[in-house]
Each structure stands twice: as structure tokens, then as C-alpha cells.
Amino acid sequence: MAARPLVDSWGRVHDNLRISVTDRCNIRCFYCMPETDVHFVRRSEILDFEEIERFVRIAVTLGIRKLRVTGGEPLVRRDLAVLIRRLSTIPGIEDLALTTNGVLLPQLAAPLYEAGLRRINVHLDTIDRARFLEITRRDEIHKVLAGLEACKQLGYSKIKLNAVAVKHLVEPDIVPLARYARENGFEVRYIEFMPLDAQNLWDRSKVLLADEIIAILGREIAPLVPVPDPDPRAPASEYQFSDGIGRVGFIASVSRPFCLNCNRLRLTADGKLRYCLFAVEEDDVKTLLRSDASDEAIVALVRRNVAGKWEGHEINSTRFVAPPAAHVLDRRLGPA
Numbered sequence: 001m002a003a004r005p006l007v008d009s010w011g012r013v014h015d016n017l018r019i020s021v022t023d024r025c026n027i028r029c030f031y032c033m034p035e036t037d038v039h040f041v042r043r044s045e046i047l048d049f050e051e052i053e054r055f056v057r058i059a060v061t062l063g064i065r066k067l068r069v070t071g072g073e074p075l076v077r078r079d080l081a082v083l084i085r086r087l088s089t090i091p092g093i094e095d096l097a098l099t100t101n102g103v104l105l106p107q108l109a110a111p112l113y114e115a116g117l118r119r120i121n122v123h124l125d126t127i128d129r130a131r132f133l134e135i136t137r138r139d140e141i142h143k144v145l146a147g148l149e150a151c152k153q154l155g156y157s158k159i160k161l162n163a164v165a166v167k168h169l170v171e172p173d174i175v176p177l178a179r180y181a182r183e184n185g186f187e188v189r190y191i192e193f194m195p196l197d198a199q200n201l202w203d204r205s206k207v208l209l210a211d212e213i214i215a216i217l218g219r220e221i222a223p224l225v226p227v228p229d230p231d232p233r234a235p236a237s238e239y240q241f242s243d244g245i246g247r248v249g250f251i252a253s254v255s256r257p258f259c260l261n262c263n264r265l266r267l268t269a270d271g272k273l274r275y276c277l278f279a280v281e282e283d284d285v286k287t288l289l290r291s292d293a294s295d296e297a298i299v300a301l302v303r304r305n306v307a308g309k310w311e312g313h314e315i316n317s318t319r320f321v322a323p324p325a326a327h328v329l330d331r332r333l334g335p336a
């Protein structure tokens with residue numbers, strides 16, 4: 001008999017798990033982590049592939065169907081293709097995607113594809129070399145663009161570009177990035193800047209809102225027409241250019257929060273379960289995985305975690321508390 005699904009006290013069904021495989025990264029986006037003096041989790045504290053696979057197999061019995069592999073930067077985790085192959089062959093998993101900064105894609109796009117990966121999001125705020133250097137503090141844009149070309153040639157089914165929309169910085173990039181994506185059959189996901197950075201740089205005046213970007217694109221390229229989303233729980237609101245060339249998505253966590261449709265849970269690299277990107281509390285799965293606890297004990301922890309899930313982030317309320325910096329490193333600035 002199928003186990004009862006993971007439903008929280010707001011009636012949301014959880015079938016989507018984000019798995020962070022490392023807190024480390026090979027670039028230094030200023031709105032994510034400091035350039036120097038970054039303290040990473042000890043390697044011995046990071047879940048190994050067997051532990052991740054065991055957790056996912058248990059989660060599948062609870063209705064998890066979609067996986068997204070993230071970081072830090074997941075491609076810096078050695079032999080990642082081995083984990084991708086393991087996850088892609090677990091019965092019940094219907095969707096497997098990965099979010100990366102793309103710097104290591106030239107050499108890893110093929111082994112990841114062979115391991116079964118078909119959907120990839122590449123974090124790219126600009127195609128301008130100087131601004132890439134300014135944002136990431138690394139002169140690596142050529143590798144990211146070469147990696148995207150490799151993914152295209154290999155036939156990845158869905159290639160999306162995650163672009164963080166920081167106001168008074170990326171406005172000059174909005175249109176060139178959209179043109180680049182249209183020319184290559186990629187989809188840009190413009191992500192409203194969220195208060196998640198380790199240095200507390202965020203304030204509302206730095207958020208370039210989805211509506212502002214829609215106006216810029218409509219004026220400079222072609223009007224955008226909303227597209228009904230096949231999965232209303234997906235974080236992005238989708239649009240099509242009226243000339244029929246290309247789509248863009250908006251992850252508008254600040255101006256259009258979508259928490260009431262949230263179906264996501266997160267497993268951190270050091271084995272903590274978090275019901276929300278902004279959660280200030282988490283449950284320790286690793287201790288159970290490393291103490292020969294039964295699957296039932298892990299199921300109970302997951303159910304407890306979901307049962308305690310809050311209504312949503314409180315970015316727009318005075319009650320908002322930014323998650324502790326340690327948690328911040330353990331996530332990719334992907335969709336909320």
C-alpha cells in the first residue's frame with residue numbers, strides 16, 4: 001500500500017526534493033558569498049553518495065518524484081556523474097535536473113548526459129565579460145558559454161539560464177541575455193534578488209522586479225504574453241515573446257510570492273532537511289543515516305519536518321529573519 005503523501009498543514013503536497021551535494025563553489029558571486037575567508041563544511045560532514053541515494057529511496061516512498069541537484073556548485077563534487085546515474089535509475093523518480101554555474105560544463109556536460117541528466121539550469125546573469133568578472137570575481141565566462149554550447153550539441157532537452165536580477169547592476173544585461181537565449185533556444189529565468197546573501201547586502205531597493213523586466217523586454221524585443229504553466233506549483237511564471245521566438249520565466253519571490261503552491265523540500269550537503277530556503281530551523285538526517293537508524297525513523301523525521309512547515313517566507317513582513325549565514329552557503333541562488 002502506497003504511503004500517505006507528504007502534505008503539510010496548509011494542504012501542500014511535497015513531491016520535489018532539492019539536493020545540495022556541496023557547499024563549495026569555484027566562483028564568488030558578490031551577492032552570495034564573500035571573496036575570501038569563506039568557511040566550508042568539513043568533507044567528513046558531507047553526505048556521501050550512498051547516504052544521499054538511501055535518503056532519496058526513502059523519500060520516493062513518501063511521494064517525492066522530482067529531484068534537483070544543487071550546491072554551492074555541484075560540479076566541483078568529484079564523480080558527480082556517478083551520483084546522477086544512481087539517482088536517474090531510482091524507480092519512481094520522474095524528473096532529474098541540475099543547477100550549475102557552468103564553469104566546469106565544458107568537461108562535464110558529456111559524462112553527466114551519459115549518466116542520464118537531461119535538464120540543466122545554468123546560473124548566468126550576464127554575457128558581458130567585464131560584468132561577469134564584476135559579479136563573480138572570476139574571469140570564466142568563456143567556459144560557461146562553451147559549456148552551454150556543449151549542452152546544446154549533446155541534446156539536453158531543457159536548458160535554462162538562471163539570472164539574478166540585481167537592480168542598478170544588471171539592467172544593461174537583461175536584453176542581451178534574452179537575445180542570446182532566443183538565438184540558442186535557451187530559456188532565461190529572471191530571479192528577483194532575495195535576502196539570502198552571506199554579507200546581508202540585500203535591501204528592497206536592490207530588487208529589479210519582474211514587472212520592470214517585462215517592461216524592458218517588451219519595449220526592446222517584443223511584448224511578452226503569459227503562458228499557462230503546466231505545473232502551477234513550479235516557482236516560475238512563464239511568458240512567450242509575441243513574435244513566437246523564445247520564452248522567459250520569472251521567479252518573483254519578492255513581488256509575487258508563490259509559497260502557497262510550494263512543493264519543495266531541501267537536503268543540505270551536510271545532511272539537514274529544510275522545508276524552506278528561508279527556514280531558520282532544520283532537521284538532522286545525517287545522524288540517523290550514520291547511526292543505522294531504521295527507514296521508519298527517517299520517514300518519521302521527514303513527516304515531522306513537513307508537518308512543521310510554515311506558510312511561507314516573510315520577506316515582505318517585519319517578522320522576516322534572514323536564515324543564518326551557514327545555511328546560505330548551502331544553497332545555490334536558484335528558485336525559492
Ligand code: SF4
Pocket residue numbers: 258259260262263264275276277278311312313335336
Ligand atoms: S520561500 Fe520557502 S515556502 Fe516559499 S516557495 Fe520558497 S521554499 Fe517554498
